[in-house]
Amino acid sequence: MKTIRIATGAGYAGDRLEPALEAMEKGNIDYISFECLAERTIAIAQQAKLKDPSKGYNGLLEYRMEKVLPLAKEKGIKVITNMGAANPERAAEVCVQIAEAYGITGLKIAAVTGDDVADILDKYDDTIVWETKAPLKELEGIVSANVYMGSEGIVEALRQGADVVITGRVADPAIFMAPIIYEFGWEMDDWDRLGKGTQLGHLLECGAQVTGGYYSEPGKKDVPHPERLGFPIAEVSEDGSFFITKVEGSGGVVDVHTCTEQLLYEIHDPSSYITPDVIADFSKTTFEETSKDVVQVGGATGRERPDTLKVSIGYLDCFIGEGYMSYGGPGAYERARLAADIVLKRLELRGIAIDELKVDILGHDSIYWNSERAPVPSAPEYRLRVAGRTKDRTSASRIAEEVEALYTNGPAGGCGAVKSVQEIVSVASILIDRKDVTPHVVIKEV
Amino acid sequence: MKLWEIAHSRTGDKGNISNLSLIAYDIKDFELLKEKVTPEVVKEWFKDIVKGEVVRYELPQLGALNFVMYDALGGGVTRSLSLDKHGKGLSSYLLDIDI
Incomplete structure (x- = not known):
């Protein structure tokens, strides 16, 4: 067989x-x-x-x-x-x-x-996008459309x-x-x-x-x-x-x-x-x-x-600014928390436009968000992470910079600062008619 | 007893949906998992993370349950602000449940 x-x-x-x-x-x-x-x-x-x-x-x-x-x-x-x-x-x-x-x-x-179906998206202007629950024509910043x-x-x-x-x-x-x-x-x-x-x-x-x-x-x-x-x-x-x-x-x-x-x-x-x-x-x-x-x-x-096929549409969605700072030794958790409060207040004072902000303390709640969990003060070190989503690159940079500025302005013993700003390409999905898709094969010989 | 004692788990992600398998090391423990780890228990456990419903599927011949958690990844893998954008670590957190 x-x-x-x-x-x-x-x-x-x-x-x-x-x-x-x-x-x-x-x-x-x-x-x-x-x-x-x-x-x-x-x-x-x-x-x-x-x-x-x-x-x-x-x-x-x-x-x-x-x-x-x-x-x-x-x-x-x-x-x-x-x-x-x-x-x-x-x-x-x-x-x-x-x-x-x-x-x-x-x-x-x-x-x-x-699989590249960007040219036929016009036909689906009124199709509802899964993620945004709005018609496709309202989705801005499209960079790609590929069908599975x-x-x-x-x-x-x-x-x-x-x-x-x-x-x-x-x-x-x-x-x-x-x-x-x-x-x-x-x-x-x-x-x-x-x-x-x-x-x-x-x-x-x-x-x-x-x-x-x-x-x-x-x-x-x-x-x-x-x-x-x-x-x-x-x-x-x-x-x-x-x-x-x-x-x-x-x-x-x-x-x-x-x-x-x-x-x-x-x-x-x-x-x-x-x-x-x-x-x-x-x-x-x-x-x-x-x-x-x-x-x-x-x-x-x-x-x-x-009868339908799924299309993944890539679009320029937002920017994410992110900053990290570590604290160790006695009182590390309290200093990391204070550092977070300082960053949040600074961003408010400066009037930075932020769509969504997330504060994590690595070692405490960064993977498992649990609002009821009490800190374990015996852990030898904690790492603060502040991440925020913005509409423009400059505002995202401000978030990252405010974390780094804790070096000279924040609680004692802050160390290991890292900052980043990313432009985020997100993916939205629609279904299209299978009949609109035809695979093509091109063969080259050596 | 923690679930970790008798079962293992892996997380998968699609968009803003997370799924968690829960697999008995010994298939004889499947009925216990089925009885104790209801969709309601999982929803309560992940209440700070999962905003949508939790649906459970059963595969008794494999000693496995599959939990599908909707609106669970901070808006979706591509735009989530979470450190663990894919929710890959949620499987280990599931195993921390006491039964």
Whole structure:
């Protein structure tokens, strides 16, 4: 019975590279997929492309591909990635240049585009935006609009013989499921199989998060060699059944508990995981450890895909100014509190326009806001953080500067000041008609 | 007993929605989790952080619960003023609940 083996090459934009190379060298894999696009990464990439039309793809593309392409050629492994971000075609050209520089020939490198839907937004002027609950035409400062596409563009590229496929925005599971659809000739309305393939993609899309990454709890959930975690490998059959494992001898662990944590990661109703390809149902999922670091996965199904697709719209939203200052020794908490009061009063005295302000004392309430929690005076040190949202950069700077000015004006012993001002690109979402979206495949050969 | 003794958890984020899994180390403890960790208990625990409703889903075959917390991330991951914009640390706070 034919099976194919797919590995994760990256679970986020800046992920480690060595485990990807290890899977290519020792994992006996057919495909490797690098997932590198978070919710607003593409909006930031679009800004980079506006400044320089030759940019707008993942900043680690060259670093990764210089190692990945020679191995892919040597081992006959196909590479799929959304590292194209806002500029898949340019990213494909960069791969061509790398291949040429390393003397690699006989490689087809595909760019899949069609996710940039900025040009058709006018049609949706009156559509209500999820986050603002107002019509789209009232949203100002739009810098990008990218639709979550499904597997079909990648599948088409593979059918045209691509060895490397570079996309912009596609649903994360799609970069893992597309090779399965292609290899087994699954129909695009075989909802049950597509539900299983989506589950495989979901479990693999965050890399080591299913092999012992983001998991350790010393004494309770111990993970061997977290400094050299293996990335996941899935071996899948034509009927969509699969198991998850990792390279033998790599660090990490694959068991029922690592798989369960990742199954529910970023999931709402487990019976309705909505993607462009299928509405997957994970509610009856089963995991079985068949041997060490091998988990057989079952129970996923699927229902007909939605007629609409989600668009992420990046827009210039606001500025955030932020300042930090630490206090230690006896009375540290009281001095940090006094410092916060001084900053708040200074901002009021100066009439700085602030939409929202947040004061945290690190070591006390910065992660777990709890208005009823009493301070623990015995802690040896506390760190004040003041963050505020403003409409302009200058006001945001004032917030950061007032924290720093505690050096010469604030309570005794303030130390370690850090300040920053950021322009914030936020993401808003609408649904558009699937018929408005068509993937395009461009293939370059070396 | 803290939940931490018998269960583990991971947080996920989508926009302004946070979800928390709660997974029994030993599947025999699932019924206890189901009985003690109701959506109301979770909503009360996170009342300073979560402004919307809390919905619970059950996966008994995995010994797992999934809590979906709406209006929970300070306006959303991209614009939140929180140090932990993704709410990633909320999973550990969940495990601090006494049952």
